[in-house]
Amino acid sequence: MSTLRFQALKQTFNRQPVEVEEPQRRSEIFGKHVFNKAAMRQYLTKEAYKSVLDAIVNGSKIDRGIADHISTGMKEWAISNGATHYTHWFQPLTGATAEKHDAFFEQEMDGEVLEKFGGGQLVQQEPDASSFPNGGIRNTFEARGYTAWDPTSPAFIMGTTLCIPTVFVAYTGEALDYKTPLLRSLQAVDQAATAVCKYFDKNVTKVMATLGWEQEYFLIDKALADSRPDIQLAGRTLLGHASAKGQQLDDHYFGSIPSRVMNFMRDMETECMLLGIPVKTRHNEVAPNQFELAPIFEEANLAVDHNSLLMDVMRKVASRHNFRVLFHEKPFAGVNGSGKHNNWSLATNTGTNLLSPGSTPMKNLQFLTFFVNTIKAVYDNEELIRATIASASNDHRLGANEAPPAIISVFIGSQLTAVLDELEKVTDGKLSPQEKTDLKLNVVGKIPEVILDNTDRNRTSPFAFTGNKFELRAVGSTANCANPMTVLNAIVAKQLNEFKEEVDALIKGKKLKKDEAIFNVLREYIKESKKIRFEGDGYGEAWEKEAKKRGLSNNKTTPTALKAKVSEKSLKLFEELNIMSRVESEARYEIEVEEYAMRIQIEGRLLGDIARNHVIPTAIKYQNTLIKNVRGLKDIYGKDFKKVAKEQMTIIEEISEHIEKINKGITDMIEARKKANNSDDAVKCADIYCDEVKPFFDEIRYHCDKLELLVDDEIWPLTKYRELLFTR
Ligand code: ADP
Numbered sequence: 001m002s003t004l005r006f007q008a009l010k011q012t013f014n015r016q017p018v019e020v021e022e023p024q025r026r027s028e029i030f031g032k033h034v035f036n037k038a039a040m041r042q043y044l045t046k047e048a049y050k051s052v053l054d055a056i057v058n059g060s061k062i063d064r065g066i067a068d069h070i071s072t073g074m075k076e077w078a079i080s081n082g083a084t085h086y087t088h089w090f091q092p093l094t095g096a097t098a099e100k101h102d103a104f105f106e107q108e109m110d111g112e113v114l115e116k117f118g119g120g121q122l123v124q125q126e127p128d129a130s131s132f133p134n135g136g137i138r139n140t141f142e143a144r145g146y147t148a149w150d151p152t153s154p155a156f157i158m159g160t161t162l163c164i165p166t167v168f169v170a171y172t173g174e175a176l177d178y179k180t181p182l183l184r185s186l187q188a189v190d191q192a193a194t195a196v197c198k199y200f201d202k203n204v205t206k207v208m209a210t211l212g213w214e215q216e217y218f219l220i221d222k223a224l225a226d227s228r229p230d231i232q233l234a235g236r237t238l239l240g241h242a243s244a245k246g247q248q249l250d251d252h253y254f255g256s257i258p259s260r261v262m263n264f265m266r267d268m269e270t271e272c273m274l275l276g277i278p279v280k281t282r283h284n285e286v287a288p289n290q291f292e293l294a295p296i297f298e299e300a301n302l303a304v305d306h307n308s309l310l311m312d313v314m315r316k317v318a319s320r321h322n323f324r325v326l327f328h329e330k331p332f333a334g335v336n337g338s339g340k341h342n343n344w345s346l347a348t349n350t351g352t353n354l355l356s357p358g359s360t361p362m363k364n365l366q367f368l369t370f371f372v373n374t375i376k377a378v379y380d381n382e383e384l385i386r387a388t389i390a391s392a393s394n395d396h397r398l399g400a401n402e403a404p405p406a407i408i409s410v411f412i413g414s415q416l417t418a419v420l421d422e423l424e425k426v427t428d429g430k431l432s433p434q435e436k437t438d439l440k441l442n443v444v445g446k447i448p449e450v451i452l453d454n455t456d457r458n459r460t461s462p463f464a465f466t467g468n469k470f471e472l473r474a475v476g477s478t479a480n481c482a483n484p485m486t487v488l489n490a491i492v493a494k495q496l497n498e499f500k501e502e503v504d505a506l507i508k509g510k511k512l513k514k515d516e517a518i519f520n521v522l523r524e525y526i527k528e529s530k531k532i533r534f535e536g537d538g539y540g541e542a543w544e545k546e547a548k549k550r551g552l553s554n555n556k557t558t559p560t561a562l563k564a565k566v567s568e569k570s571l572k573l574f575e576e577l578n579i580m581s582r583v584e585s586e587a588r589y590e591i592e593v594e595e596y597a598m599r600i601q602i603e604g605r606l607l608g609d610i611a612r613n614h615v616i617p618t619a620i621k622y623q624n625t626l627i628k629n630v631r632g633l634k635d636i637y638g639k640d641f642k643k644v645a646k647e648q649m650t651i652i653e654e655i656s657e658h659i660e661k662i663n664k665g666i667t668d669m670i671e672a673r674k675k676a677n678n679s680d681d682a683v684k685c686a687d688i689y690c691d692e693v694k695p696f697f698d699e700i701r702y703h704c705d706k707l708e709l710l711v712d713d714e715i716w717p718l719t720k721y722r723e724l725l726f727t728r
């Protein structure tokens, strides 16, 4: 009997829901562990408080003397809330979050002990940069790196540690993290969008990007997850035959949430409330044991931090409830994968959502301006968007005939399509008073009503307009949202800068009125970017053909997709907007290429190990049982034994055939891996892993899964799909 599997199952069957304590009103605990405005007002001097707010709103620098005041207040607040340690909390390019804890507690020269935390420790720290990926930056520059306080994301307490959100940069200034370029992109889009807003409203002085992510995940019993080496090390199953029942009955989606899971969710949401993460909705997803969680949207930098923090919190709380949370994009073949929709918009300091239509024609023209510019930006940079969501794990979703395809397109709905069609007909140059009135009343003026009944949301589109925001749906569930957000902000910033130049040129050169100039430029953009708009079925084969005709990219694998990150166009884009230097862009590319190769390498080794050391020996064991049986039949029936042993003998042969294919597949895969590892170039290495190593996965898996169907269930060592997906 396969002990690990059956022991795990037994443990799982005996589990009881873990009781949780919940406050009656969430508002009472919201942000209790955050050094937010209320806490700052209480613990900081007026001057210190003002200086933090000024840094948040205007990006102004905080004086060192004031930093000492702030750190003192922050420390007092943290200690009174149970903290004993502090850490700079940052997001290195590993994709995880990093922290190094130091105690507040210090001993002075004279032996006296006290709790210390100075302005210097708040503002800057020096973790050892050499243990984080740097994509060659380390070779060219000094190894040292430092973390620096980001006052736009408030400090918080996790357990007994005060966490201070920081950026992580090399000693020479290059970004070694996700946050730095994100902050720079937010600044770029703020500047560009504010300038454009001035056409419509002089009171606008700041524009911020907003993000509302939707996190999908699987929840699997801890014992079951730990019984599978592939889930443990790769976060997904590398083999396993499909369960007879999967998601075909659609009975999980929006179904009632099992009680163990419900307690996990309540516990996690309480933690989120304390940390000021405004989680709002929870529900079952399409696949069995798959769930989703979404917050109220926030300023993008904060939302990105909150998503990273949430993933940490989820892992911890899941463990408390004897679950393992799987963020992998495709933990199980044949059932739905997980994504992380990124809902994105732009909001002004005056409280206007720039992607939400307003009550006057002028407000709607403002909406159209941002709407059309975003579409144009996506059209001009579709390959870069695809690159920014590329990863070994997301390759299982994109282009794999389920969830968004690897082709980037924009869905806007039939009514807005009709509006853009009308705008395409706007006269070149000056508009007649009649045309202007007509546009204002019948085209632009009708937009709010149009959007209200725009209910035909197309779930197959990777980038969809959903009423008051764009939704980038192709982001993977493991991703750090900073990556796609940086790109989206960057391309829209560049686009808005160009728009402003063109409109100004028409006003000055052709003496057009402001609104005439805007209509003229928008008309051209609508025409130019038409190819990116697609309203049909994004999963269908017909779309692949059509997209090819339109000249849209369809980069199905990560190594191919990533190349767009270092195209001259992308390098220039980031450089011109001061978001990333060439060195920074190239370093990121190298890190991601290397990570891809490493992931496939790990999966290859794992699959080889499981197939050779778990599957084949089990198959042989069962084959021996059959052989013994056939021998016994021969003893009883003599030369007529074949009549009664026929099926057994067929299975014996089938087992041998599968074993042969598996073993050969592994041997060949190892050869391919050697070839990849021997290549001295990281890009070439990743290409070989993708094109020559990975194809063996399916082949080896196929035969292992066939054996799973043949071999006695009692001795099968790997916890089966039905057990993983339906035990709770
Ligand atoms: P879905 O149908 O995809 O589940 P929802 O209507 O539930 O979409 O909203 C999804 C997400 O969109 C939520 O996280 C919400 O906070 C976010 N969202 C709503 N408005 C905005 C906005 N202006 N900017 C960014 N995100 C937003």
Ligand code: MG
Pocket (backbone or CB within 6 Å): 214, 341, 471
């Ligand atoms: Mg969504």
